[in-house]
Amino acid sequence: MTERLRVHVDPDKCQGHARCKALAPELFELDEYGNAHEAGDGTVRPGLEDKAWLAKSNCPEIAIDVIEE
Amino acid sequence: MSDLSQPAAHPPVTDWVHDFDHTDPQWTDDPFPIWDKLRAASPVVHTERFLGCYMPTTYEAVREIANDTEHFSSRRIIVRDVRPEITSRNAAPPITSDPPVHKPAKQLLLPPFTPDAMKKLEPRVRAICNELIDGLIAESRIDAAERYTKHIPVRAIAHMLGIPETDSDLFINWIHMILELGIKDENVLLQAVQEMSAYFAGQIEERKRKPTDDLISYLMNVRDEEGNPLEDSHVLGSLRLLLIAGIDTTWSAIGSSLWHLAKTPADRERLIAEPGLIPTAVEELLRAYSPVTMAREVVKETTISGCPVKPGNMVLLSFPAANRDPKMFPDADKVVIDRRENRHAAFGLGIHRCVGSNLARMEMQVALEEWLKRIPDFRLDPAGTVTWSQGTVRGPRQLPFLLGKAM
Numbered sequence: 102m103t104e105r106l107r108v109h110v111d112p113d114k115c116q117g118h119a120r121c122k123a124l125a126p127e128l129f130e131l132d133e134y135g136n137a138h139e140a141g142d143g144t145v146r147p148g149l150e151d152k153a154w155l156a157k158s159n160c161p162e163i164a165i166d167v168i169e170e
Numbered sequence: 171m172s173d174l175s176q177p178a179a180h181p182p183v184t185d186w187v188h189d190f191d192h193t194d195p196q197w198t199d200d201p202f203p204i205w206d207k208l209r210a211a212s213p214v215v216h217t218e219r220f221l222g223c224y225m226p227t228t229y230e231a232v233r234e235i236a237n238d239t240e241h242f243s244s245r246r247i248i249v250r251d252v253r254p255e256i257t258s259r260n261a262a263p264p265i266t267s268d269p270p271v272h273k274p275a276k277q278l279l280l281p282p283f284t285p286d287a288m289k290k291l292e293p294r295v296r297a298i299c300n301e302l303i304d305g306l307i308a309e310s311r312i313d314a315a316e317r318y319t320k321h322i323p324v325r326a327i328a329h330m331l332g333i334p335e336t337d338s339d340l341f342i343n344w345i346h347m348i349l350e351l352g353i354k355d356e357n358v359l360l361q362a363v364q365e366m367s368a369y370f371a372g373q374i375e376e377r378k379r380k381p382t383d384d385l386i387s388y389l390m391n392v393r394d395e396e397g398n399p400l401e402d403s404h405v406l407g408s409l410r411l412l413l414i415a416g417i418d419t420t421w422s423a424i425g426s427s428l429w430h431l432a433k434t435p436a437d438r439e440r441l442i443a444e445p446g447l448i449p450t451a452v453e454e455l456l457r458a459y460s461p462v463t464m465a466r467e468v469v470k471e472t473t474i475s476g477c478p479v480k481p482g483n484m485v486l487l488s489f490p491a492a493n494r495d496p497k498m499f500p501d502a503d504k505v506v507i508d509r510r511e512n513r514h515a516a517f518g519l520g521i522h523r524c525v526g527s528n529l530a531r532m533e534m535q536v537a538l539e540e541w542l543k544r545i546p547d548f549r550l551d552p553a554g555t556v557t558w559s560q561g562t563v564r565g566p567r568q569l570p571f572l573l574g575k576a577m
Contacts (some may be wrong), residue, residue, distance in 0.1 A: 116523040119285050123449065134280040158511040159453075160471065161519055 107168045108144035108153050110137050114164035124159055125152035138165075179356075180219065187211040190241050191219050192463065192486055193353060198560045202503065205491040213475035220249050222483040224468070225491070229515065231268070231475040232492035235466060235485060236519040242466035242485060244267050244522060246569070248562050249465045249484045250353045260403040262411035265522060272521060277402070279408060279525050282330070282385055288532040291330065295522070295533055298325050299540040307544060311551060314432075316567040321423040322537050326529070327416035331409070332384025333373060345417050349562045363410070370409045374402070378446075385412065412526075419461050422515075422532045422565020424537045426459035429566050430505060432550045433539075437507050442546050447540060451507040452534045457514035460490035461565050464518060465538045489515045490564065546577045 108128050110121070117135040121128070127149055129137050145153045145167075157165040186204055191197065197204055208215045209227035216224050235242050244266055255391045264275035281287070284297050299322060306317045324342060325335040344362040352359030369384070389405045400408075402530045431438040441448055466485040473479065493514045496502040517524035524530070534571055548555065554570025 116515065116520065117280065118523060119528060122285065131284060131286075132283070134277055135284040136280075148543060155510060161513050161515060161517075161523075165515075 105170045106150055106153055108139045108145060109166045109168060110139055110154065111164045112135040112138065112164070113137060114162045116164075118160050118161050120159045120161070121156035121165055125149065125156040127151055128156065129162070143168075168170050184368065187215055188217070189219065190215060190217045190225060192225075193560050194405050196388060198558050198564075201490070201564070205488070209491070212477060214477035216477065216483075220251060220484060221253055222480075223249055223486055223489055224474075224477075224479050224483055225486040226412075226474060227488070227491050227495075228475065229492040229495040229498035230487060231477075232487060233476050233519050236515075237422075239269050239272075241470045241472040241479075243406075243469045244272075244466060246351070246467045246484065247465050247537055248353065248361075249500065250356075252356050253484075254356065258403065258407070260401065260407035262407050262414065263404055264408075265411050265415065266407075269521070274394060275404070275408075275519070278389070279412075280395075282388060282524050283528055285528045285532075288528045290534055291326065291368050291529070292536060294329055295322065295326050295536045296540060299537055303540060303544050310573055311567055312571055312573060313461050313554070314428055314548075314571045315421075315425050318541070319421050319537070319566070319569065320427065322424060323420035323530075323533055324417045326420075327412060327531055330372060330529075330566075331412065332374075332382050332386055332541065333531070337339050337553060341413055345414055345422055346412060348412050349418065350560050351416060362464060364411065366383055366410055368491070370406055371510070373409075374405065374500075375403075387480055403547070410413045416526055418559065418563045418565065419524075419526075420533050422461035423456060423459070423530060423534055424570055425566040426461065426564075427455040427534060427538060427551075428541065428571075429556060430455060430459065430540075431542075432548055432569075432571060434505070435549075437505065438542070438546075438548075440507065441538070442542050446537055447508060447532075448538055448542075450509070450512075452531060452538065453512045453514065454505055454507050454509045455534070457493045457499065457509075458532075460514070460516040460562075461563050462488060462516070463488045463562055463564070464522070489518060490570070505553055514558055527546065527572040548573050 115136050115169050122131050128140055130140050131137055153167050157167050178310050180191055181189050187205055212228050213228045214224050281531050302318050306312050323573040324338040328335045344366050347358045347362035373386055381387050463473050466487055466489045468481050468483045494502045517527040548571050551570035551572045556566050557568040559565055561568050
């Protein structure tokens with residue numbers, strides 16, 4: 102896997118299920134209401150790719166994009 | 171006095187596809203084959219019972235309805251025999267609220283239920299679980315619902331609200347009257363709502379004299395966007411919601427999980443050997459045995475997955491049926507405790523996502539961890555009967571177990 106990955110949470114879709122934070126705490130943060138956003142600019146450090154895909158495939162609101170750059 | 175222990179009977183169902191009834195004993199005991207039958211017939215089925223009611227059977231149809239607040243209102247969230255006039259706009263906000271008033275009401279409740287807030291509550295829940303286990307571990311034959319699962323969520327939410335954990339039986343009785351008996355008996359429902367409101371009104375008065383550091387005081391002190399405190403009816407409605415939603419939902423989820431582990435030794439042994447897998451297993455148990463079925467009222471004509479729906483009917487918004495949809499979940503009828511992709515809808519979808527989902531998850535994990543640590547050997551007692559609750563929330567109400575290796 103050579104491409105660089107970035108995660109992004111669509112704030113309009115997120116309903117605060119917090120699955121992403123539980124599965125990939127390095128990649129996501131929660132605000133005071135428990136709604137999620139990507140940590141920093143969403144860059145997925147090498148070794149965390151699997152967690153990025155796992156978070157995406159467990160979001161009930163389909164609010165997470167994993168962008169291959 | 172009428173018998174308050176059991177809901178009144180409906181005529182038995184003979185044609186599930188056109189005349190379904192989620193209070194029928196067959197559904198209460200084992201709804202899974204019924205959902206399969208309904209799903210095979212249509213993505214949305216209809217019954218004339220309950221004054222007309224639809225039920226989406228697929229994940230997609232459930233998602234469409236949950237995300238469509240224009241055609242489907244949350245002002246009624248339980249499918250019941252009667253449909254009285256809506257007299258209170260603050261029935262149980264935000265679960266009974268529609269946009270645009272929903273969002274501000276929900277945002278007030280979210281901060282006390284974040285995962286970080288739940289971490290602070292976790293030691294108390296762990297202590298409650300261990301106290302309960304201390305009281306039963308010496309016995310070889312117990313009802314795990316009566317002795318364990320029933321008490322964890324009610325004591326946790328009582329702790330959060332700052333009301334006596336010793337009043338638990340009172341709360342459990344109100345929930346039974348509202349969510350089960352109230353489906354068919356308006357008077358029982360109203361009685362429970364009035365008793366609950368009077369109880370909380372008393373708690374509010376006490377806090378006006380002597381403020382506390384709990385969820386009731388929090389609600390009394392929050393301010394809306396204009397800086398105004400909530401109306402008393404709003405505080406009362408939200409307190410009713412927290413008590414109703416916080417109790418038998420998680421009691422059911424913990425109970426179904428233990429029921430599954432009691433009859434599935436391979437899963438039990440794996441979780442004991444790999445406790446790190448418990449959070450993943452909890453998600454799968456939530457999917458497979460989702461306790462909560464919500465409802466909506468159709469307020470504008472529309473179509474769902476190609477099926478027309480008419481205003482005036484209710485919708486049984488079955489998250490449990492969605493979670494068994496084989497189009498969405500491979501081996502949907504199997505419990506796969508290490509299932510990695512699990513977009514289940516047990517806590518709802520869309521704007522009404524369960525406020526207490528982080529609380530429920532924490533309670534389930536802790537309840538299973540502590541139980542498996544101290545009682546690794548247990549199974550269903552063949553001499554007993556497992557019974558299930560009826561209606562909005564599904565979970566075991568009697569859970570006869572044999573404890574220990576020798577049994």
